[in-house]
Amino acid sequence: MDESFFEKVYDVVRLIPSGRVTSYGAIAKYLGIGKSARVVGWAMNMSHSNEKFVPAHRVVNRNGMLTGKHHFANEKMMEELLQCEGIKIVDDKIVDFKKHFWEPMSEL
DNA sequence: TGGGTGACCATAG
DNA sequence: ACTATGGCCACCC
Numbered sequence: 001m002d003e004s005f006f007e008k009v010y011d012v013v014r015l016i017p018s019g020r021v022t023s024y025g026a027i028a029k030y031l032g033i034g035k036s037a038r039v040v041g042w043a044m045n046m047s048h049s050n051e052k053f054v055p056a057h058r059v060v061n062r063n064g065m066l067t068g069k070h071h072f073a074n075e076k077m078m079e080e081l082l083q084c085e086g087i088k089i090v091d092d093k094i095v096d097f098k099k100h101f102w103e104p105m106s107e108l
Numbered sequence: 109t110g111g112g113t114g115a116c117c118a119t120a121g
Numbered sequence: 122a123c124t125a126t127g128g129c130c131a132c133c134c
C-alpha cells in the first residue's frame with residue numbers, strides 16, 4: 001500500500017492503550033526496522049502534520065525519559081497528559097516505566 | 109537529484 | 122559506574 005512508514009508508526013502509536021507507554025525501539029522493532037528507531041522518532045516529529053491526533057506523549061525513549069517533551073506545544077503538556085492517564089512523572093521520567101511499558105509485539 | 113536531519117539504541121573504553 | 126561514539130533507515134527542503 002502507499003502507506004508510508006509514518007502511517008504505520010502513527011497507527012501503532014494510536015493503538016497504545018490509555019495508561020500505557022512504549023519506546024521508539026519497540027515500535028521500530030515491531031515494524032521491522034529494528035535498529036533504526038530514529039525513524040520512529042522522526043515520524044513523531046512530523047506527527048503534527050498528520051490529520052489525526054497521535055498520542056506521541058505515550059512514546060518515550062528506552063530510559064523512560066520524556067525526551068520529546070520539547071516538541072509538544074508546551075513542554076509540560078506531555079507529562080501532564082501522562083499524569084492525566086495515571087502515569088507518574090518524576091524528573092521528566094516515568095515512574096515504574098517497566099510496569100507501564102506496552103509492547104506492541106506482545107499485545108499485537 | 110542529493111544531502112542532511114532526527115523525540116534512538118547498542119556497544120566499547 | 123559513566124561517558125563517548127557509531128550505525129541505521131526513512132522523510133523533508
